[in-house]
Amino acid sequence: MRRSFRIHVFLAVALCVVAFSGASRLLVANSAFEPLHGHFSEVLARHAARELQAAPGPLNTAQIKSYLEKSLDDLRPGEMLVWADKNPAGTDAAQALALKLTAAAPVWTPLDGQSTAQPFEMADLKADAQDWRILRTPHPQGQFYVAVDKNVLTRSAEGILQTRDGILRNLWPMLLGFIVLVTIVLTRAALKPVQTLQQAFATIDIKNPSAHISPENHYHEFAGFIGYFNALIDRLRGNYALAARFSSDAAHELRTPLTIIRGYLHRLVNQAPDRSELQIQLSLVAEEVERLISISNKLLVLSQADAGRVSLEIQPIQLNDMVGEMVDDLKAQHQDLTFSMDMPSGITFEGDNELIWQLTSNLFGNAVKYNRPQGQVQFKARISENKLVFSLSNTTHLSTSGLDDRIFERFYRFRETDKQEFTQVSGSGLGLSLCREIVSAHGGTLKMHVEEESWVTFECTLPCGD
């Protein structure tokens, strides 16, 4: 299965959300979440300040306490005490705690986030197995104190977390949507520069030796990657040039000796007594030399195709004329075969005349060579959607099982059985691979179909201007 970057990001975001909520629960459960206590202290201080301002004049600690009790959830009896220095009207418990506070003399720290008009200070005190958070603020009637059991603060924090959990339980589709949204945004952001880079890779001109990806146009994190790509493309260009030079060198090196051999052979054929054994043998050798020249010519075109530089001499080609001429020649030579042609008149397309000739003559040559006695050859051509499609079908004496696209491979020879010798099949084994290269150099495709009753069809599709 292919790995998906999007799924990985999605899992990572989901993991982050789960880890965050798990960690916060753990911290609160261990009462180690001091900031939350601070937060509730501040909330309490704000409420107290408001009550004090709302009721100027003599302090009514009981009334303020009852108000403050409402600001905390789940407050149990005895967990909040309120008193003032000069108003000892507080409860017994409050008086007891006030005494303990005086005795303990804890360090007071100012509380953040309060109005300067009513500054609060806070301190912690342990008394009678209870852990108190005490807030105080100056008042005309002496210091005003509020003490809260820390358990309340923890319970409040837990309450919030529970509320949050409840929301999560009820609204998980929304959370999922949120995670998906974050995933989409993150992948967009992360993939965008990669896509830009990909675009640059795709549009680089392989044939221009100085075309490189410039690292300035991309994030500096990609510099190393771009460097590798540029090095790779340079090596590719090197091979490319090497292959092109090799084919040209090989052509030159082979052509000279072949020219000489052929020349002397023809001279010897001319000098030998007419119709002598020697003359016939020499002309057989000359034929083999022709075969060698033909193979080297085909290999040259193939190696040019490999280097991506078949030089096409584009000109208008009259398919009707070319095929008609070819079929006329073949009819004269193979009178037992039935030829049929089905194509509209006046098919013209752009191509390299010599290569297209080679293509069609190769295909027709095969159609005749592998045909059965009294067999048939059918040629069809049509133009549709700016494409020229022509197909050549023929009957064959060969068994067609096992005949597949391998016949387009170089030096591949189709044998009906493994025991059949190569020598029984004539030809170089290069013709069809050359055909395919010729067609693809013209931007087309060449395919083979095997049909029932020993029919073999080669179908060629070429782009066509009109």
Place this chain on the structure above:
Amino acid sequence: MNILLIEDEQRIADFIVTGFESAGFVVHHEIDGFRGLNTALIKNFDALVLDVALPMMDGFQILTEIRRKGLSTPVILLTAKTDLADRLSGFELGADDFLVKPFFIEELLVRVKILIARKLGSDASTIAQSGITLDRFSRVAQWGMRSSVLTQREYVLLECLLLSPGQIFSRQQILKQVWNVDFDPGTNVVDVCIQRLRKKLSNADPNSLEVFPIEAIRGVGYRLNNP
């Protein structure tokens, strides 16, 4: 006829020189571009056979120099490359013809003869050999009392044979020169075409004593016999 051959490959040069000499040409051979250009400018030649890849100066440079000096000697270029760009630049620089290695010496001879004939102007419109005459413009061939208009293929085939009398042309050679096809053992278009020529030109009278000059040499090829 005087020919200047500029070719650095000694073996190819030897074989071209003997080929031309056996056809009655006088060949002067130079092995590098510099000397070749010098000789071309000093002496008079009927045609130049110029290899493209040469030491000192390449064929294109020599050609440019020769044309710059106002010499209109016909020039045929020999190259190992089939690139269109190469051929086009050759023609632009003033080459008259082009031949790709490996070539048949007979084809080179034929082409050089055609170039020289074209240069001389006068009798270039007809070729006459062994009793056959061929009109280059109307493509009409005549043998004895019979004359006939030839198709393009028949014309090229006959011209090829007429320009090299006494030379045996193998089927592959004819296929290459007339049909521009590489070796293809599966076809006998050559034989069919020769038969058509024979039919078109031979006297309908079977008792005619004249023997058609194009002779088939079994297993080898065809030859236009010298009278």
